[in-house]
Amino acid sequence: MSQDVIVVGGGIGGLCAAIAAACDGHRVRVLESGDRLGGKAGIVVIDGVEVDTGPSVLTLPGVFDALLRRAGTSLADEATVFLPSPACRYQFVDSMTIDLFSDREQTRASVQAALGAGAARELDGFLDHARTVWEAAAPWFIYRDAPSFSKVITFGLSGWRDLARIDALRTMDAAIEARVKEPRLRWILRRYATYNGSDPRCAPGTLNCIAHVELGLGVYGVEGGISALVAALARVAARLGVEIETGARVTEIRTQRGRVQGVTLARGANLDARAVIANADARHVLVDLLPKGTRHGLDEEPVPSTSGWVGIVRAKRRADRVPHAVLFPKDYAHEFIDLFDHDRPPVEPTVYLCAQERAHRRTGWADAEPVFVMANAPAEPARGARPSDGGALRANVERRLREADLISPGDTIVWERSATELAAQFPGTRGAIYGGASNDKFAAFRRPPNRVASVPGLYLASGSAHPGGGMPLCALSGVAAARAVDRDLKR
Ligand SMILES: Cc1cc2nc3c(=O)[nH]c(=O)nc-3n(C[C@H](O)[C@H](O)[C@H](O)COP(=O)(O)OP(=O)(O)OC[C@H]3O[C@@H](n4cnc5c(N)ncnc54)[C@H](O)[C@@H]3O)c2cc1C
Numbered sequence: 085m086s087q088d089v090i091v092v093g094g095g096i097g098g099l100c101a102a103i104a105a106a107c108d109g110h111r112v113r114v115l116e117s118g119d120r121l122g123g124k125a126g127i128v129v130i131d132g133v134e135v136d137t138g139p140s141v142l143t144l145p146g147v148f149d150a151l152l153r154r155a156g157t158s159l160a161d162e163a164t165v166f167l168p169s170p171a172c173r174y175q176f177v178d179s180m181t182i183d184l185f186s187d188r189e190q191t192r193a194s195v196q197a198a199l200g201a202g203a204a205r206e207l208d209g210f211l212d213h214a215r216t217v218w219e220a221a222a223p224w225f226i227y228r229d230a231p232s233f234s235k236v237i238t239f240g241l242s243g244w245r246d247l248a249r250i251d252a253l254r255t256m257d258a259a260i261e262a263r264v265k266e267p268r269l270r271w272i273l274r275r276y277a278t279y280n281g282s283d284p285r286c287a288p289g290t291l292n293c294i295a296h297v298e299l300g301l302g303v304y305g306v307e308g309g310i311s312a313l314v315a316a317l318a319r320v321a322a323r324l325g326v327e328i329e330t331g332a333r334v335t336e337i338r339t340q341r342g343r344v345q346g347v348t349l350a351r352g353a354n355l356d357a358r359a360v361i362a363n364a365d366a367r368h369v370l371v372d373l374l375p376k377g378t379r380h381g382l383d384e385e386p387v388p389s390t391s392g393w394v395g396i397v398r399a400k401r402r403a404d405r406v407p408h409a410v411l412f413p414k415d416y417a418h419e420f421i422d423l424f425d426h427d428r429p430p431v432e433p434t435v436y437l438c439a440q441e442r443a444h445r446r447t448g449w450a451d452a453e454p455v456f457v458m459a460n461a462p463a464e465p466a467r468g469a470r471p472s473d474g475g476a477l478r479a480n481v482e483r484r485l486r487e488a489d490l491i492s493p494g495d496t497i498v499w500e501r502s503a504t505e506l507a508a509q510f511p512g513t514r515g516a517i518y519g520g521a522s523n524d525k526f527a528a529f530r531r532p533p534n535r536v537a538s539v540p541g542l543y544l545a546s547g548s549a550h551p552g553g554g555m556p557l558c559a560l561s562g563v564a565a566a567r568a569v570d571r572d573l574k575r
Contacts, residue, residue, distance in 0.1 A: 087111050088357065089110045089360075089361060090115060091115070094115075094118075095124060096314070096559055098123070100562030101361045101561075101566045102114050102361075103154075104151060108566065115333075115355075116332060117332065118330060122310075122311060123138075124517065135396050135456070137396070137501065140310065140438035140443060143556060148313065163306055163316045164307035166304065168305045169186070170194070174271075174272055174410050177412065185299075210292075213292070230551070231529055233529060256273075260273045273292070274420075278390065279554065281389025281517050282390075283420050283523050305407065310444065334348065334364075338354065339378065345541075359569045364510075365511065366532045367514075368510075370382055383520075386519070386548075387521045388520065390460045390462060390463060391506055392460050393459050393501070394456065395458075395478065395499065397496065399454075401448075405455075407438065407439055407442040408436070409490065410435070410436050414432060419432075423462050428462065429461040429476065429503075431480070433480055433481055441454070457481060463507070465514070522552070534550055544561070551564075
């Protein structure tokens with residue numbers, strides 16, 4: 085039977101697109117090539133313990149709540165989210181630590197205790213600025229359909245006023261340096277560029293709004309892990325009648341006279357649909373899935389965001405462990421020079437840790453807890469593979485964790501995934517975690533929109549499409565794609 089809508093991929097964007105399209109009354113089928121849903125929000129089971137291998141920080145949970153409410157339920161009904169405390173501990177090579185919280189007062193007090201009243205005032209002022217940027221930018225660049233230059237002209241007076249406040253003409257670094265003199269705070273704030281895999285030296289100052297999203301709006305945990313959020317989305321989709329199939333790899337998006345007809349599966353079946361929402365990476369869709377020569381008008385080779393090396397440490401429980409921690413190197417500037425100027429993994433990597441029992445109330449092993457560790461790495465080359473670095477990144481991460489006493493003697497990395505492996509698992513991505521990088525002020529305008537205008541019937545819903553990567557943005561991508569489908573199908 086022909087579907088109204090086929091969703092290619094069961095990642096967060098795909099599941100949210102399916103829910104939104106089903107809420108609009110369409111018959112929806114999700115085809116996921118992997119053996120489980122969630123995509124990059126994946127898991128691994130190690131000695132009977134389930135561990136998240138992808139995202140570990142949930143922000144903007146209201147995005148999920150709004151969608152689930154359309155489906156007649158709510159986030160609180162489907163999952164338990166909470167604010168772990170502190171939000172994140174930053175550790176420097178001289179062993180100084182600074183805890184930041186999802187509560188501004190607590191953050192202010194903590195920064196004052198660690199760095200003095202002047203630094204606390206600087207951060208406070210910066211977070212006010214970050215909130216202003218967010219409030220001006222989010223309605224236009226996050227919650228609405230993809231921006232375009234022609235739309236900007238029709239923004240109207242309030243739109244132009246907002247545009248002036250989004251700080252797009254300066255770089256992130258320039259905006260930070262103008263407001264914050266304390267070097268350690270500068271490092272903490274620069275790091276938010278890596279939340280969408282970008283370079284703070286050239287990403288627009290608009291991205292400083294991420295500091296407000298995390299420290300003003302909150303870093304949330306999901307009881308049972310991020311996989312509990314994926315399970316909730318899958319459950320709600322199924323309740324709405326969405327058919328979900330795993331192990332179903334799409335090999336082609338079929339078109340006739342330029343219009344989408346349906347998809348072909350690796351097992352040979354042709355499925356027809358009035359609309360196809362692709363949750364797979366846009367590059368995979370444009371290069372591998374559309375018939376050769378299809379004129380789609382989109383950039384097939386966007387500059388990728390960063391990738392990363394990820395490990396799971398089986399770690400002895402310790403009282404001093406916090407939900408999320410960042411271990412800075414001696415000189416953080418080199419991280420960006422290595423990644424973006426030399427296109428190589430950082431020689432002295434910054435290491436991010438997520439203690440999943442504390443961050444997500446997961447249950448670990450009887451004698452140990454799972455600690456997710458991650459270091460940034462460049463995406464893979466557009467063609468071919470990066471020559472193996474012989475596990476240098478893993479070795480450097482492990483060395484740094486031991487030197488900083490963040491893991492105990494006997495703790496071991498029991499699972500790992502390199503950037504090359506991430507690229508192989510998610511076709512078209514080159515291992516990039518957040519789609520295209522935002523390394524110039526026009527990046528938001530180049531990101532593929534959710535409706536591919538030149539291929540009627542084709543829609544994009546993923547971190548590689550508008551409004552970008554990260555779980556809440558992917559969810560919004562799905563919602564926006566479904567909105568476009570609904571408009572077109574009901575026209
Ligand atoms: C290590 C890591 C850490 C991260 N940390 C965070 C974080 O802390 N907070 C945060 O918000 N985000 C984080 N992210 C980013 C976040 O996970 C992603 O932005 C988001 O999950 C991507 O969702 P998506 O909708 O783009 O789909 P994806 O997760 O990319 O899923 C796409 C799905 O499509 C399927 N697919 C692809 N091709 C086909 C095909 N031909 N046929 C059928 N199916 C296909 C894939 O198997 C996959 O399941 C992290 C990601 C990683 C990898």
